[in-house]
Amino acid sequence: MKIHCFLGPIPIDFFSMQKEILIETFTKKGDGAGRVVLEEGQLPSRVEIPHTMPQDRVIADLRKKRKRVVKGRLVEILTPSPFRVQAHCEHATMCGGCSWQCMEYREQLKEKERIIGTTFRDFFPQSELFPIIACDPCFHYRNKMEFSFSENRGGMRYLGLMIARAKRYVFNIHKCFLASFWFSDLLNATRKWWEESALSAYCPLENRGCLRTLTLREGKNTGEKMVILTLSHPEEILALEEKIESFVQMVVNTVGEGVSIFLRLHKAQAGEETVFEEKMLYGQDHIKEKLCLGHRELLFTISPSSFFQPNTLQAQKLFLRALEMVRPKPTDTLLDLYCGSGAVGMLFAPFVHKVIGIEENAHAVEDGRKNLLLNGIENFSIHEGDAGELLTRFRKDPQFTLPDIVVVDPPRGGLDALAIEQILLIKPKILLYISCNPATQIENIKSLQLHYRVAKIQPIDQFPHTPHIENIVLLERLSSKIDF
Ligand SMILES: C[S@@+](CC[C@H](N)C(=O)[O-])C[C@H]1O[C@@H](n2cnc3c(N)ncnc32)[C@H](O)[C@@H]1O
Structure with a gap:
């Protein structure tokens, strides 16, 4: 297969040696990892090889060591892992799109559950962790x-x-x-x-x-x-x-x-x-696009630059589960932070008194306002701006109703310091954190833990055949804590 880079062809000496390696575990990025002795008498070094999985025995091309880790490229599988399956796709052994395609889907789900378990339960042992929600069918899901x-x-x-x-x-x-x-x-x-x-x-x-x-x-x-x-x-x-x-x-x-x-x-x-x-x-x-949410259907306008959840089928399950976890009351005010074109807020709108949405992308805000009209939703207002900055302004307004529930669904980088500070000052009873990056999600939650307890954790597989995980965490406010 022909490959190339912007700089020109791959240099011949790019890979320096070939070794046999038993894959023992996964890296945080979902690559297989094992150990290798590079020179006689030396201690083994960790080696990371994309498109491999635990229990594979492989031959790999090894590159130079970086930060004590050797990067490798799969050359040949000598003994396959019992979880290895035939990939659908001819590009499966090199593509950065879905590096887990050769792993049984059930095993992918188990691995994602394990990652969420070790990420969250070790820190919050009292929390309730639900089984991951699978994606069926698990191909052709991306929109x-x-x-x-x-x-x-x-x-x-x-x-x-x-x-x-x-x-x-x-x-x-x-x-x-x-x-x-x-x-x-x-x-x-x-x-x-x-x-x-x-x-x-x-x-x-x-x-x-x-x-x-x-x-x-x-x-x-x-x-x-x-x-x-x-x-x-x-x-x-x-x-x-x-x-x-x-x-x-x-x-x-x-x-x-x-x-x-x-x-x-x-x-x-x-x-x-x-x-x-x-x-x-x-x-x-x-x-x-249409989302089928139990007995309801919501219609969405999507313009070229607006965000929309990339897996429609799983977005439906994600949103219904979010509603189930929060159990809003008709008197509640809900704040939908990072609201995109309004999906979460529109889902909750019939069940609460009012929804306030904040979104930075002007195209998404415009789409969101069209979506409110399209779906006849009148108790939801969408505001354009940075989440932390707008909240700082809103809090100074005496007309601003302090929300009972805050839902956040930020980009992969997570919440910034100002957004966290403002959420803590607003003191919602319930904070629902939806994330496509559990690594930043846990870091943000740790900085809220003096005031919130992690009650429920629900992973959802939005991205089959990739190591990416979508995760919902329900946080409840600890009423006895001293406020600042
Ligand atoms: C993961 S999407 C969630 C969208 C929405 N909740 C949904 O499910 O369709 C994150 C959204 O946050 C917006 N965003 C990114 N940074 C932001 C910021 N600093 N303040 C407000 N919105 C921001 C992006 O434009 C994007 O629409």
């Missing part, structure tokens, strides 16, 4: 994927995903089982469209070139499709109007006329914040 364009100095072109643990290396994906197959069809058709042109791929190291990414989105419950071509230095393509026309034609021919197509222009200037400009090329300015 959004982003593929990168890349090119080497020899002129070889690539459009696909990154190789596991090799961030700058892109390889050509022909068929991906994480999303609907129209994603793969369009990926292949775009590569062909690109081959017939002189357009260059964007090179981040030299900040030159044009084509950056191809982002595909789908309403899983509505069938609506969106295609976004992201560019830097768009002059290159904008000068070729027929190239834009042929891109639109190629997309429509491949996925049908109902599609929405956008250009996203990435404008970065040294010392200034990066700006994205969107240009609609074809179809509607958004797609719709």
Whole structure:
């Protein structure tokens, strides 16, 4: 299989030696890890090898040691782990997209449960840990994927995903089982469209070139499709109007006329914040998605830059479980922090007195306000701004109702110090923390633990065949603590 990096071909001496290794455990990033003696008489070093799992005996190419850890690349499996299965996908042994595809799905779930157990229960032994909620079916679940364009100095072109643990290396994906197959069809058709042109791929190291990414989105419950071509230095393509026309034609021919197509222009200037400009090329300015939540259905407007939970099926389970865990009262006021286009707040709205949402992304706020109208929700207001900063302002307003319940669903980096400080000052009785990164979630919760007890923990598998875990934690306020 051909691979390449932006810097040119992989140097021949990139890997230094081959060794036989028994994989004993997983790293935090979900790679297999074992031990190896590099030189006679030395103590064994830890070696980490993507696409391996405990009980595999493998031959690996070993690279130089970094911070006492040796990085390896799988060459051959001598004895497979009893949990190893045949992958669906031809790219499974190198793709950074789903490095656990070769592990039995049941075993993946057990491993995720174990990680949540050791992360949380060791610190909060009184908490109640529920079994992980599985994803069924566990393929074709993603409603959004982003593929990168890349090119080497020899002129070889690539459009696909990154190789596991090799961030700058892109390889050509022909068929991906994480999303609907129209994603793969369009990926292949775009590569062909690109081959017939002189357009260059964007090179981040030299900040030159044009084509950056191809982002595909789908309403899983509505069938609506969106295609976004992201560019830097768009002059290159904008000068070729027929190239834009042929891109639109190629997309429509491949996925049908109902599609929405956008250009996203990435404008970065040294010392200034990066700006994205969107240009609609074809179809509607958004797609719709529907969430089926028990007896209710909620309709969502999704524009190119708005967040939407990446696994629609599991989002439905996640939200219903969140509602079950919180058990709101009709008199409660709920604060939906990092509310995106309003999914959590809209779910809770009929069961509480009022909902206040805060979201930083202007596109998501606009979508969220449309969603309120679309679903006839009148007791929910969405405010645009940084969570911590807006809360600081709101608290000074005598009209502001202190919320009884706060739901937070921040990005992977977790809550910042100001948001944590404000939540502590607001003193909600219940804090529900939804996270796609348990590592930052536990750190944030530790800084709340003087005032809150961890009552319930619910992991959900939103990302089968990857080591990523979605986790909900219900925190209850300790009423006897001295307030500050
Ligand atoms: C994981 S998403 C959750 C969205 C929503 N809860 C949902 O389920 O659809 C995180 C959201 O936080 C927003 N965000 C990121 N940083 C923020 C900040 N500092 N203040 C407010 N919102 C922020 C992002 O734009 C994104 O919409």
